[in-house]
Amino acid sequence: MSSLAPLNHLISRFQEQTPIRASSLIITLYGDAIEPHGGTVWLGSLINLLEPMGINERLIRTSIFRLTKEGWLSAEKVGRRSYYSLTGTGRRRFEKAFKRVYSANLPAWNGAWTLVLLSQLEASKRKAVREELEWQGFGAMGPNLLGCPRSDRADLAATLREQGVEDDSIVFETRAQEVLASKALRAQVRDSWNIDELGQHYSEFIRLFRPLWQAMKDQEALAAQDCFLARLLLIHEYRRLLLRDPQLPDELLPGDWEGRSARQLCRNLYRLVQGRAEEYLANALETADGPLPDANESYYRRFGGLEP
Template sequence: MPLDQLVTRFQQQTPIRASSLIITLYGDAIEPHGGTVWLGSLIQLLEPMGINERLIRTSIFRLTKEGWLSAEKVGRRSYYSLTGTGRRRFEKAFKRVYSSSVPAWDGSWCLVVLSQLPQDKRKQVREELEWQGFGAISPTVLANPRCERADVTATLQELDALEDSIVFETGSQDVLASKALRMQVRESWHIDELGEHYSEFIKLFRPLWQALREQENLQPADCFLARTLLIHEYRKLLLRDPQLPDELLPGDWEGRAARQLCRNIYRLIYAKAEEWLNAALETADGPLPDAGENFYQRFGGLK
C-alpha cells in the first residue's frame, strides 16, 4: 500500500522532524477547529506516524519556547493552543498551500540594490529576502515580480538595513516575459532544481492517489495519515517555491501538476480525515468544535 511506504519513508528520516510535522498538523487540522487540543489526544493521534510520546513532548516544549504554542493546565491535563504570533505565522505559510490559483501578474517588479551595505550585513539581508521570494539577478541586486512594498520596507527595517538599501519599483509592462528574462529567472531562482523536487513529490503521491481512488471504503485513520503527510510534504516544497507568475515559468512546469495532484487527493480524503480527527482529539470542553467556514474554501472549495 503506497500509504505504508509514505509512513515508512517519514519514519526513516534522521532525525525525525517531529516539530515540523506538529506544525503541519496544527495548521492543517487543529487550527480550523479552534486551535487548542489536549496533549494526550495529540500523542495518540501521532502514534501511527512512529513518533513516540517522549519525542512529541520534547517537540511541543520546543514549539512553546519558540513562541508557536502556549500551554494551559486544567487539572492534570495540559492543553496546547497556537499563540497570536504562531497563528499569524501559520496564516502566512498555509495561505499559499490552499490557495486555488496564483494571482495575475502585470509585469511589474520590485528591485532591491544592496551595493551600499557592508559585506556581512549584505549576506544577511540577501538570505532573508530570498526566503521571501526574491532572486539574485546580480551579486548585489535582488528582484521579485510579486511583493508588497510595505513588507520589503518592514523586513529591511527589522534588519537595520533600510537606510543603506535602495528599493526600486518598475511599472507594469505589455511584454511580460522575454526569452532572456525567462532564462534569467531560471538561473536566479534555481528553477530546474525546484522542478526536480516537484517531480519527486508527484512520484511519491501519484501512486497514493491511484490507490485511494480504487478503494470503495476509505478508512478514516488512513485518510488522516495520508492528508497529514500530503500537506506536510507539499508545505515543505512551497517554502522553497517563490511562487513566480506563470509567465516566467517553463511551459512544462511540474509545480502546476503537483498542485493539481495535492488538491485532488485532499478533496477525496478530507471528510474521512475529519471524522478521525473528531473522534481522536479533545479540548478542555470535550470534543473538537466544528471546522470554521474558511476550512471549506481550501483549494477553491471542498464541498
C-alpha cells in the same frame, strides 16, 4: 499498518529520516488540522493521534517543549492535563507559511518587477536580509540586487523594518511591460531561482503521491485514519516544497513546469480525503471543553472550496 501500500511507503519514508522531523510535522498538524478547530488540544490526544506515524510519546513531548520554547506554542494546565495552542506569534508565522498552500489561484501578472538594492549594507547584514527576502520569493539578479515579479509591498516593507535596514535599502518598482518574458529574462530566471532543481523536487512529490491518489480514488470506502494520515503527509511535503518555491508567474516558467501538476495533485487528493479525515480528527482530538469544535469558515475555502 494501512492496507494501502503507497501510504505505508510514505509513512516508512518519514520514519527513516535522521533525525525524525517531529517538530516540523507537529507544525503542519497544527496549521492544517488543529487551527481551523479553535487551535487548542490536549497533549494526550495529540500523542495518540501521531502514534501511527511512528513518533513515540517521549519525542512528541520533547518536540512540544521545544516549540513552546521557540514561541510557537503555549500551554494551559487544567487539572493534571496540559492543553497546547499556537501563540499569537506562532499563528502569524503559520499564516505566513501556509497562506500559499491552500490558495485557489495566483493573481495574473502584469510584467512589473520589484527590485531591492542592498549595496549600502554591511556584508553580514546583507546576507541576513537576502535570506529573508529569498524566503518571500526574491531571487538574486546581481551581486547586491534582488528581484521579484510578484512582491507584496507591505510584506517587503515589514521585513526591511524588522531587519532594521529600511533606511539603508533601495527599493525600485518597474513599470508593466508588453513583452512579459523575453528569452534573456527566462534564462535569468533559471539562474536566479534555480528552477531546474525545484522542478526535480516537484517531480519527486508527484512520484510519491500519485500512486496514493490512484489507490484512494479507487476505494469504495476510505478508512478515516488512512485519510487523516494521507492528508497530514500530503500537506507536510507540499508545504516544504512551497517554502522553496518563489511562486513565479506562469509566463516566466518552463512550459512543462511540474509545479502545476503537483498543485493539481495536491488539491485533488486533499479534496478526496478531507471529509473522512475531519471525522477522524473529531473522534481523536480533545479540548479542555470536550470534543473538537467544528471547522471554521476559512477551512472550507481551501483549494477553491471544500465540501462540508
